[in-house]
Amino acid sequence: MLQSLELNGVNVTMPDVRHRRRNWKKAFHAMDLLLKDGEDTKQAFEIINALAGRSVERSFGRFLETASGRGLFERREELAGILDDHAFLRQLPAGSFGCAYLTFVTSEGLSAQGLVDENGKIENYQPDNPNDDLAWYSRRLRDMHDLWHVLTGYGRDGLGELALLAFSYSQSRNPGLMFIAYLGARADRKDLGFPQAMKVIWSAKAAGKRAAFLPSVDVVDLFARPLDEVRRSLCIESPLTYLDVLPDFLDRWNQRKLQAAL
Template sequence: MLDPNTLTLPENASLFTRLNLALKILKVIKGNEGNPVYGQTLNACLDYNVYESLAQRLQSSAYWRRMLSERPSLESRNLDLDALERLPEGTLGHAYARYFRDNKISPFETTLEIKNDIDFIAKRYRETHDLLHLVTGYGTDVMGEMELQAYALGNLGIRTAALIVLVGTVGQLKDRQSGVDSSEYMRRVWAAYHRGRASPLFLDFWFEDHWETPVATLSASLCAPATQLH
Protein backbone atom coordinates (compact mmCIF):
# COMPACT_ATOMS: atom_id res chain seq x y z
CA MET A 1 0.00 0.00 0.00
CA LEU A 2 1.33 3.39 -0.98
CA ASP A 3 1.55 5.95 1.80
CA PRO A 4 -0.31 9.03 0.47
CA ASN A 5 1.96 11.30 2.49
CA THR A 6 5.06 10.09 0.61
CA LEU A 7 3.65 10.54 -2.90
CA THR A 8 5.48 13.30 -4.71
CA LEU A 9 5.59 14.14 -8.40
CA PRO A 10 8.98 15.72 -9.20
CA GLU A 11 8.84 19.09 -10.90
CA ASN A 12 9.30 18.76 -14.67
CA ALA A 13 8.91 14.99 -14.33
CA SER A 14 9.31 12.96 -17.50
CA LEU A 15 6.37 11.20 -19.14
CA PHE A 16 7.81 7.84 -17.99
CA THR A 17 7.98 9.01 -14.37
CA ARG A 18 4.44 10.37 -14.45
CA LEU A 19 2.99 7.22 -16.03
CA ASN A 20 4.91 4.97 -13.64
CA LEU A 21 3.55 6.83 -10.62
CA ALA A 22 0.04 6.88 -12.10
CA LEU A 23 0.10 3.09 -12.53
CA LYS A 24 1.17 2.63 -8.90
CA ILE A 25 -1.74 4.82 -7.72
CA LEU A 26 -4.26 3.01 -9.92
CA LYS A 27 -3.34 -0.25 -8.19
CA VAL A 28 -4.32 1.05 -4.76
CA ILE A 29 -6.94 3.74 -5.35
CA LYS A 30 -9.94 1.41 -5.76
CA GLY A 31 -12.09 1.74 -2.67
CA ASN A 32 -10.23 4.91 -1.70
CA GLU A 33 -11.19 7.14 -4.62
CA GLY A 34 -11.91 10.09 -2.35
CA ASN A 35 -8.35 10.23 -1.05
CA PRO A 36 -7.26 13.79 -1.93
CA VAL A 37 -3.57 12.95 -2.28
CA TYR A 38 -4.13 9.93 -4.51
CA GLY A 39 -6.64 11.87 -6.59
CA GLN A 40 -4.62 15.03 -7.00
CA THR A 41 -1.38 13.17 -7.73
CA LEU A 42 -3.05 10.90 -10.28
CA ASN A 43 -4.62 13.95 -11.87
CA ALA A 44 -1.27 15.71 -12.12
CA CYS A 45 0.45 12.60 -13.50
CA LEU A 46 -2.02 12.12 -16.34
CA ASP A 47 -2.90 15.73 -17.03
CA TYR A 48 0.37 17.65 -16.68
CA ASN A 49 0.42 18.62 -20.36
CA VAL A 50 -3.31 19.35 -20.30
CA TYR A 51 -2.81 21.80 -17.45
CA GLU A 52 0.11 23.47 -19.22
CA SER A 53 -2.11 23.98 -22.26
CA LEU A 54 -4.99 25.27 -20.13
CA ALA A 55 -2.70 27.73 -18.36
CA GLN A 56 -1.66 29.17 -21.71
CA ARG A 57 -5.27 29.39 -22.94
CA LEU A 58 -6.37 31.18 -19.78
CA GLN A 59 -3.56 33.76 -19.73
CA SER A 60 -5.82 36.29 -21.48
CA SER A 61 -8.26 36.13 -18.56
CA ALA A 62 -7.77 38.80 -15.90
CA TYR A 63 -9.56 36.49 -13.44
CA TRP A 64 -7.05 33.74 -14.16
CA ARG A 65 -4.02 36.00 -13.75
CA ARG A 66 -5.43 37.16 -10.42
CA MET A 67 -6.07 33.55 -9.45
CA LEU A 68 -2.50 32.50 -10.19
CA SER A 69 -1.25 35.46 -8.19
CA GLU A 70 -3.47 34.95 -5.13
CA ARG A 71 -4.05 31.16 -5.33
CA PRO A 72 -7.41 31.08 -3.54
CA SER A 73 -8.43 27.91 -1.76
CA LEU A 74 -11.70 26.05 -1.32
CA GLU A 75 -10.22 23.60 1.15
CA SER A 76 -12.14 22.74 4.31
CA ARG A 77 -9.98 24.96 6.52
CA ASN A 78 -10.78 27.98 4.34
CA LEU A 79 -14.57 27.54 4.46
CA ASP A 80 -17.15 28.45 7.10
CA LEU A 81 -20.00 26.08 6.27
CA ASP A 82 -22.13 27.37 9.15
CA ALA A 83 -21.98 30.91 7.77
CA LEU A 84 -22.65 29.73 4.22
CA GLU A 85 -25.66 27.72 5.35
CA ARG A 86 -27.18 30.88 6.86
CA LEU A 87 -27.29 32.50 3.41
CA PRO A 88 -30.71 32.54 1.67
CA GLU A 89 -31.96 29.26 0.26
CA GLY A 90 -31.12 28.91 -3.41
CA THR A 91 -27.82 30.78 -3.17
CA LEU A 92 -24.57 29.04 -4.00
CA GLY A 93 -23.28 29.30 -0.45
CA HIS A 94 -26.39 27.82 1.12
CA ALA A 95 -26.57 25.02 -1.45
CA TYR A 96 -22.86 24.27 -1.04
CA ALA A 97 -23.14 23.93 2.74
CA ARG A 98 -26.26 21.79 2.45
CA TYR A 99 -24.53 19.61 -0.15
CA PHE A 100 -21.92 18.56 2.41
CA ARG A 101 -24.43 18.18 5.25
CA ASP A 102 -26.86 16.12 3.15
CA ASN A 103 -24.16 13.85 1.71
CA LYS A 104 -22.39 13.55 5.09
CA ILE A 105 -19.02 14.43 3.57
CA SER A 106 -16.41 17.12 4.16
CA PRO A 107 -14.95 19.66 1.74
CA PHE A 108 -11.76 18.88 -0.16
CA GLU A 109 -8.52 18.87 1.82
CA THR A 110 -4.95 18.10 0.79
CA THR A 111 -1.50 18.03 2.34
CA LEU A 112 0.30 18.38 -0.99
CA GLU A 113 2.51 21.44 -1.35
CA ILE A 114 1.56 23.82 -4.15
CA LYS A 115 4.94 24.51 -5.74
CA ASN A 116 3.93 25.91 -9.13
CA ASP A 117 1.03 26.87 -11.37
CA ILE A 118 0.50 23.28 -12.52
CA ASP A 119 0.08 22.12 -8.92
CA PHE A 120 -2.43 24.91 -8.36
CA ILE A 121 -4.46 24.00 -11.45
CA ALA A 122 -4.60 20.35 -10.35
CA LYS A 123 -5.76 21.41 -6.90
CA ARG A 124 -8.28 23.92 -8.24
CA TYR A 125 -9.80 21.33 -10.53
CA ARG A 126 -10.16 18.86 -7.66
CA GLU A 127 -11.63 21.32 -5.18
CA THR A 128 -14.26 22.68 -7.59
CA HIS A 129 -15.66 19.18 -8.18
CA ASP A 130 -18.43 19.53 -5.60
CA LEU A 131 -19.36 23.01 -6.86
CA LEU A 132 -19.69 21.60 -10.37
CA HIS A 133 -22.25 19.11 -9.10
CA LEU A 134 -24.36 22.08 -8.02
CA VAL A 135 -24.05 24.28 -11.09
CA THR A 136 -24.38 21.44 -13.62
CA GLY A 137 -27.19 19.72 -11.73
CA TYR A 138 -25.57 16.29 -12.03
CA GLY A 139 -26.24 14.04 -9.04
CA THR A 140 -23.79 12.34 -6.72
CA ASP A 141 -24.93 8.82 -7.59
CA VAL A 142 -22.94 6.69 -10.06
CA MET A 143 -24.82 8.07 -13.06
CA GLY A 144 -24.36 11.66 -11.92
CA GLU A 145 -20.66 11.16 -11.29
CA MET A 146 -20.17 9.73 -14.78
CA GLU A 147 -22.06 12.67 -16.27
CA LEU A 148 -19.89 15.14 -14.37
CA GLN A 149 -16.69 13.40 -15.44
CA ALA A 150 -17.88 13.43 -19.06
CA TYR A 151 -18.68 17.14 -18.68
CA ALA A 152 -15.15 17.83 -17.36
CA LEU A 153 -13.67 15.83 -20.22
CA GLY A 154 -15.59 17.88 -22.75
CA ASN A 155 -14.90 21.20 -21.05
CA LEU A 156 -11.22 20.85 -20.14
CA GLY A 157 -9.97 17.72 -21.91
CA ILE A 158 -9.02 16.13 -18.57
CA ARG A 159 -7.49 12.69 -19.16
CA THR A 160 -8.27 11.52 -15.63
CA ALA A 161 -11.93 12.17 -16.36
CA ALA A 162 -11.64 10.13 -19.56
CA LEU A 163 -10.15 7.23 -17.58
CA ILE A 164 -12.96 7.40 -15.00
CA VAL A 165 -15.61 7.45 -17.74
CA LEU A 166 -13.92 4.49 -19.43
CA VAL A 167 -13.79 2.45 -16.23
CA GLY A 168 -17.36 3.45 -15.39
CA THR A 169 -18.57 2.43 -18.84
CA VAL A 170 -16.92 -0.99 -18.51
CA GLY A 171 -18.67 -1.39 -15.15
CA GLN A 172 -21.95 -0.30 -16.71
CA LEU A 173 -21.71 -2.80 -19.56
CA LYS A 174 -20.72 -5.57 -17.15
CA ASP A 175 -22.90 -4.97 -14.10
CA ARG A 176 -25.15 -1.96 -14.92
CA GLN A 177 -23.59 -0.09 -12.00
CA SER A 178 -25.35 3.19 -12.79
CA GLY A 179 -28.83 1.80 -12.17
CA VAL A 180 -30.04 2.70 -15.68
CA ASP A 181 -29.98 0.65 -18.87
CA SER A 182 -26.92 0.93 -21.10
CA SER A 183 -28.58 2.93 -23.88
CA GLU A 184 -29.75 5.54 -21.35
CA TYR A 185 -26.31 5.56 -19.74
CA MET A 186 -24.53 6.17 -23.05
CA ARG A 187 -26.99 8.86 -24.10
CA ARG A 188 -26.57 10.79 -20.85
CA VAL A 189 -22.77 10.50 -20.79
CA TRP A 190 -22.55 11.62 -24.42
CA ALA A 191 -24.90 14.55 -23.76
CA ALA A 192 -22.84 15.61 -20.73
CA TYR A 193 -19.64 15.50 -22.78
CA HIS A 194 -21.13 17.73 -25.48
CA ARG A 195 -22.58 20.06 -22.86
CA GLY A 196 -19.10 20.47 -21.40
CA ARG A 197 -17.67 21.24 -24.83
CA ALA A 198 -20.38 23.85 -25.42
CA SER A 199 -19.81 25.55 -22.04
CA PRO A 200 -17.19 28.19 -21.17
CA LEU A 201 -14.12 27.06 -19.24
CA PHE A 202 -14.83 27.16 -15.53
CA LEU A 203 -11.33 27.02 -14.03
CA ASP A 204 -10.92 30.80 -13.83
CA PHE A 205 -14.30 31.39 -12.21
CA TRP A 206 -14.13 32.85 -8.70
CA PHE A 207 -16.81 30.83 -6.95
CA GLU A 208 -15.67 32.45 -3.70
CA ASP A 209 -17.06 35.80 -4.91
CA HIS A 210 -20.50 34.34 -5.62
CA TRP A 211 -21.71 32.68 -2.45
CA GLU A 212 -24.76 34.97 -2.44
CA THR A 213 -25.56 34.41 -6.12
CA PRO A 214 -28.43 32.04 -6.94
CA VAL A 215 -27.28 28.65 -8.21
CA ALA A 216 -29.71 28.99 -11.13
CA THR A 217 -28.01 32.23 -12.22
CA LEU A 218 -24.55 30.67 -12.12
CA SER A 219 -25.74 27.57 -13.96
CA ALA A 220 -27.18 29.73 -16.74
CA SER A 221 -23.90 31.64 -17.16
CA LEU A 222 -21.41 28.80 -16.70
CA CYS A 223 -23.16 25.86 -18.37
CA ALA A 224 -24.74 25.27 -21.74
CA PRO A 225 -28.42 24.27 -21.42
CA ALA A 226 -28.61 20.54 -20.75
CA THR A 227 -32.04 20.13 -22.30
CA GLN A 228 -30.79 21.22 -25.72
CA LEU A 229 -28.05 18.61 -25.82
CA HIS A 230 -29.98 15.43 -25.05
Protein backbone atom coordinates in the same frame (compact mmCIF):
# COMPACT_ATOMS: atom_id res chain seq x y z
CA MET B 1 12.94 21.14 -9.66
CA LEU B 2 11.02 24.36 -10.19
CA GLN B 3 11.68 26.82 -12.98
CA SER B 4 10.60 30.40 -13.58
CA LEU B 5 9.07 31.11 -16.98
CA GLU B 6 6.52 33.22 -18.78
CA LEU B 7 3.20 31.53 -19.51
CA ASN B 8 0.79 33.54 -21.65
CA GLY B 9 2.38 36.79 -20.55
CA VAL B 10 2.41 35.92 -16.84
CA ASN B 11 5.53 35.06 -14.83
CA VAL B 12 5.04 31.73 -13.06
CA THR B 13 7.09 29.19 -11.14
CA MET B 14 6.39 25.55 -11.94
CA PRO B 15 8.04 22.20 -12.71
CA ASP B 16 9.29 21.37 -16.20
CA VAL B 17 6.50 19.08 -17.48
CA ARG B 18 7.55 19.00 -21.14
CA HIS B 19 8.67 15.38 -20.92
CA ARG B 20 6.04 14.08 -18.52
CA ARG B 21 4.69 10.76 -19.82
CA ARG B 22 1.37 9.12 -19.17
CA ASN B 23 1.56 5.93 -17.12
CA TRP B 24 -1.17 3.67 -18.53
CA LYS B 25 -0.03 0.65 -16.50
CA LYS B 26 -0.52 2.54 -13.25
CA ALA B 27 -3.86 3.90 -14.49
CA PHE B 28 -5.25 0.43 -15.30
CA HIS B 29 -4.06 -0.93 -11.94
CA ALA B 30 -5.72 1.94 -10.06
CA MET B 31 -8.90 1.53 -12.13
CA ASP B 32 -9.08 -2.14 -11.17
CA LEU B 33 -8.94 -1.14 -7.49
CA LEU B 34 -11.49 1.63 -8.01
CA LEU B 35 -13.95 -0.77 -9.64
CA LYS B 36 -13.63 -3.07 -6.62
CA ASP B 37 -14.33 -0.18 -4.24
CA GLY B 38 -16.11 2.81 -5.75
CA GLU B 39 -15.53 4.81 -2.56
CA ASP B 40 -11.73 4.54 -2.85
CA THR B 41 -11.30 8.11 -4.05
CA LYS B 42 -7.53 7.80 -3.79
CA GLN B 43 -7.54 5.58 -6.89
CA ALA B 44 -9.35 8.23 -8.92
CA PHE B 45 -6.58 10.69 -8.02
CA GLU B 46 -3.98 8.07 -8.98
CA ILE B 47 -5.56 7.69 -12.42
CA ILE B 48 -5.93 11.42 -13.01
CA ASN B 49 -2.32 11.98 -11.98
CA ALA B 50 -0.98 9.05 -14.03
CA LEU B 51 -2.65 10.22 -17.24
CA ALA B 52 -2.33 13.99 -16.79
CA GLY B 53 0.63 14.44 -19.11
CA ARG B 54 0.79 18.17 -19.89
CA SER B 55 -2.98 18.69 -19.60
CA VAL B 56 -2.77 20.66 -16.34
CA GLU B 57 -0.10 22.94 -17.78
CA ARG B 58 -2.25 23.60 -20.87
CA SER B 59 -5.32 24.25 -18.73
CA PHE B 60 -3.26 26.61 -16.55
CA GLY B 61 -2.20 28.46 -19.68
CA ARG B 62 -5.84 28.83 -20.74
CA PHE B 63 -6.68 30.02 -17.23
CA LEU B 64 -4.02 32.76 -17.46
CA GLU B 65 -5.37 33.91 -20.83
CA THR B 66 -8.48 35.24 -19.07
CA ALA B 67 -8.67 38.45 -17.07
CA SER B 68 -10.56 36.68 -14.27
CA GLY B 69 -7.96 33.90 -14.17
CA ARG B 70 -5.10 36.37 -13.90
CA GLY B 71 -6.95 38.15 -11.08
CA LEU B 72 -7.43 34.88 -9.21
CA PHE B 73 -3.78 33.99 -9.76
CA GLU B 74 -2.66 37.29 -8.25
CA ARG B 75 -4.64 36.50 -5.09
CA ARG B 76 -3.80 32.78 -5.05
CA GLU B 77 -6.53 32.04 -2.53
CA GLU B 78 -6.97 28.45 -1.36
CA LEU B 79 -10.53 27.28 -1.93
CA ALA B 80 -10.58 24.39 0.55
CA GLY B 81 -10.65 26.59 3.64
CA ILE B 82 -13.37 28.83 2.21
CA LEU B 83 -15.53 25.88 1.18
CA ASP B 84 -15.32 24.36 4.66
CA ASP B 85 -16.28 27.64 6.36
CA HIS B 86 -19.89 26.65 7.03
CA ALA B 87 -20.51 29.70 9.24
CA PHE B 88 -19.84 31.89 6.19
CA LEU B 89 -21.96 29.74 3.89
CA ARG B 90 -24.93 29.70 6.31
CA GLN B 91 -25.15 33.50 6.06
CA LEU B 92 -25.84 33.35 2.31
CA PRO B 93 -29.37 33.86 0.93
CA ALA B 94 -31.73 30.93 0.47
CA GLY B 95 -31.63 29.67 -3.10
CA SER B 96 -28.12 31.02 -3.65
CA PHE B 97 -25.28 29.04 -5.19
CA GLY B 98 -23.37 29.00 -1.90
CA CYS B 99 -26.43 27.89 0.05
CA ALA B 100 -27.02 25.07 -2.45
CA TYR B 101 -23.39 23.99 -2.06
CA LEU B 102 -23.70 23.89 1.73
CA THR B 103 -26.88 21.81 1.49
CA PHE B 104 -25.16 19.43 -0.94
CA VAL B 105 -22.04 18.77 1.14
CA THR B 106 -23.86 18.46 4.45
CA SER B 107 -26.47 16.07 3.04
CA GLU B 108 -23.72 13.93 1.48
CA GLY B 109 -21.36 14.11 4.45
CA LEU B 110 -18.63 15.74 2.35
CA SER B 111 -15.93 18.31 2.98
CA ALA B 112 -13.25 20.03 0.93
CA GLN B 113 -10.71 18.75 3.44
CA GLY B 114 -11.81 15.22 2.61
CA LEU B 115 -10.70 15.72 -1.00
CA VAL B 116 -7.42 17.20 0.25
CA ASP B 117 -6.82 14.13 2.43
CA GLU B 118 -7.59 11.66 -0.36
CA ASN B 119 -5.35 13.58 -2.76
CA GLY B 120 -2.55 13.31 -0.22
CA LYS B 121 -2.67 9.50 -0.32
CA ILE B 122 -1.57 9.11 -3.92
CA GLU B 123 1.71 7.37 -4.59
CA ASN B 124 4.84 9.54 -4.36
CA TYR B 125 2.73 12.51 -3.28
CA GLN B 126 4.86 15.40 -2.11
CA PRO B 127 3.67 18.14 0.26
CA ASP B 128 2.31 21.10 -1.65
CA ASN B 129 5.07 23.55 -2.44
CA PRO B 130 3.76 27.09 -1.84
CA ASN B 131 6.15 28.32 -4.55
CA ASP B 132 4.79 25.94 -7.20
CA ASP B 133 2.13 27.85 -9.13
CA LEU B 134 1.05 24.79 -11.12
CA ALA B 135 0.43 22.94 -7.85
CA TRP B 136 -1.78 25.83 -6.69
CA TYR B 137 -3.80 25.58 -9.90
CA SER B 138 -4.10 21.79 -9.52
CA ARG B 139 -5.43 22.27 -6.00
CA ARG B 140 -7.98 24.74 -7.33
CA LEU B 141 -9.24 22.20 -9.88
CA ARG B 142 -9.45 19.53 -7.18
CA ASP B 143 -11.34 21.73 -4.73
CA MET B 144 -13.92 22.76 -7.34
CA HIS B 145 -15.19 19.20 -7.88
CA ASP B 146 -18.18 19.37 -5.54
CA LEU B 147 -18.96 22.91 -6.67
CA TRP B 148 -19.30 21.51 -10.17
CA HIS B 149 -21.71 18.86 -8.88
CA VAL B 150 -23.95 21.69 -7.71
CA LEU B 151 -23.56 23.78 -10.85
CA THR B 152 -24.18 20.93 -13.29
CA GLY B 153 -26.90 19.08 -11.39
CA TYR B 154 -25.09 15.74 -11.64
CA GLY B 155 -25.56 13.82 -8.39
CA ARG B 156 -23.17 11.65 -6.41
CA ASP B 157 -24.79 8.44 -7.62
CA GLY B 158 -22.56 6.31 -9.84
CA LEU B 159 -23.99 7.66 -13.08
CA GLY B 160 -23.81 11.27 -11.89
CA GLU B 161 -20.14 10.89 -10.96
CA LEU B 162 -19.31 9.46 -14.38
CA ALA B 163 -21.22 12.26 -16.10
CA LEU B 164 -19.39 14.92 -14.08
CA LEU B 165 -16.05 13.35 -15.02
CA ALA B 166 -17.00 13.60 -18.70
CA PHE B 167 -18.10 17.23 -18.20
CA SER B 168 -14.82 17.95 -16.39
CA TYR B 169 -12.81 16.38 -19.21
CA SER B 170 -14.11 19.01 -21.62
CA GLN B 171 -13.01 21.65 -19.15
CA SER B 172 -9.51 20.31 -18.37
CA ARG B 173 -8.67 17.85 -21.19
CA ASN B 174 -7.14 15.37 -18.74
CA PRO B 175 -7.69 11.95 -20.42
CA GLY B 176 -7.79 10.29 -17.00
CA LEU B 177 -11.26 11.71 -16.49
CA MET B 178 -12.71 10.10 -19.63
CA PHE B 179 -10.75 6.92 -18.85
CA ILE B 180 -12.64 6.57 -15.56
CA ALA B 181 -15.97 7.57 -17.12
CA TYR B 182 -15.74 5.06 -19.98
CA LEU B 183 -14.50 2.06 -17.98
CA GLY B 184 -16.87 2.93 -15.15
CA ALA B 185 -19.80 2.88 -17.58
CA ARG B 186 -18.74 -0.54 -18.84
CA ALA B 187 -18.49 -1.87 -15.29
CA ASP B 188 -21.90 -0.44 -14.33
CA ARG B 189 -23.75 -1.93 -17.30
CA LYS B 190 -25.68 -4.21 -14.91
CA ASP B 191 -27.28 -1.11 -13.39
CA LEU B 192 -27.83 0.61 -16.71
CA GLY B 193 -27.20 -0.58 -20.25
CA PHE B 194 -23.80 0.49 -21.58
CA PRO B 195 -25.21 2.39 -24.60
CA GLN B 196 -27.59 4.29 -22.33
CA ALA B 197 -24.83 5.15 -19.87
CA MET B 198 -22.57 6.30 -22.69
CA LYS B 199 -25.38 8.49 -24.02
CA VAL B 200 -25.37 10.30 -20.68
CA ILE B 201 -21.57 10.55 -20.71
CA TRP B 202 -21.38 11.94 -24.26
CA SER B 203 -24.13 14.43 -23.40
CA ALA B 204 -22.18 15.56 -20.32
CA LYS B 205 -18.98 15.86 -22.33
CA ALA B 206 -20.75 18.07 -24.88
CA ALA B 207 -22.28 20.18 -22.08
CA GLY B 208 -18.83 20.75 -20.60
CA LYS B 209 -17.59 21.97 -23.95
CA ARG B 210 -20.47 24.44 -24.33
CA ALA B 211 -20.15 25.80 -20.79
CA ALA B 212 -17.93 28.70 -19.78
CA PHE B 213 -14.38 27.82 -18.73
CA LEU B 214 -15.14 27.18 -15.05
CA PRO B 215 -11.58 27.06 -13.62
CA SER B 216 -11.22 30.79 -14.30
CA VAL B 217 -14.55 31.69 -12.67
CA ASP B 218 -14.42 33.44 -9.29
CA VAL B 219 -16.87 31.02 -7.68
CA VAL B 220 -16.70 32.63 -4.25
CA ASP B 221 -17.84 35.92 -5.77
CA LEU B 222 -20.89 34.08 -7.16
CA PHE B 223 -21.93 32.39 -3.92
CA ALA B 224 -24.57 34.97 -2.97
CA ARG B 225 -26.27 34.92 -6.38
CA PRO B 226 -29.27 32.67 -7.16
CA LEU B 227 -28.14 29.26 -8.39
CA ASP B 228 -30.27 29.35 -11.54
CA GLU B 229 -28.87 32.77 -12.43
CA VAL B 230 -25.31 31.52 -11.97
CA ARG B 231 -25.98 28.51 -14.20
CA ARG B 232 -27.36 30.72 -16.97
CA SER B 233 -24.43 33.11 -16.76
CA LEU B 234 -22.00 30.20 -17.12
CA CYS B 235 -23.95 28.57 -19.99
CA ILE B 236 -24.57 25.42 -17.94
CA GLU B 237 -27.65 23.64 -19.22
CA SER B 238 -30.00 21.30 -17.36
CA PRO B 239 -28.69 17.69 -17.54
CA LEU B 240 -31.86 16.36 -19.17
CA THR B 241 -30.34 13.13 -20.56
CA TYR B 242 -28.99 12.22 -17.12
CA LEU B 243 -32.23 13.11 -15.32
CA ASP B 244 -34.26 11.09 -17.83
CA VAL B 245 -32.48 7.80 -17.10
CA LEU B 246 -31.60 8.41 -13.43
CA PRO B 247 -34.78 6.84 -11.90
CA ASP B 248 -34.19 3.59 -13.83
CA PHE B 249 -30.51 3.59 -12.88
CA LEU B 250 -31.23 4.13 -9.18
CA ASP B 251 -33.94 1.45 -9.18
CA ARG B 252 -31.59 -1.16 -10.63
CA TRP B 253 -28.74 -0.05 -8.38
CA ASN B 254 -30.89 -0.31 -5.25
CA GLN B 255 -32.14 -3.73 -6.31
CA ARG B 256 -28.58 -4.98 -6.72
CA LYS B 257 -27.62 -3.59 -3.29
CA LEU B 258 -30.61 -5.38 -1.75
CA GLN B 259 -29.71 -8.66 -3.41
CA ALA B 260 -26.11 -8.35 -2.25
CA ALA B 261 -27.29 -7.82 1.34
CA LEU B 262 -29.42 -10.98 1.33
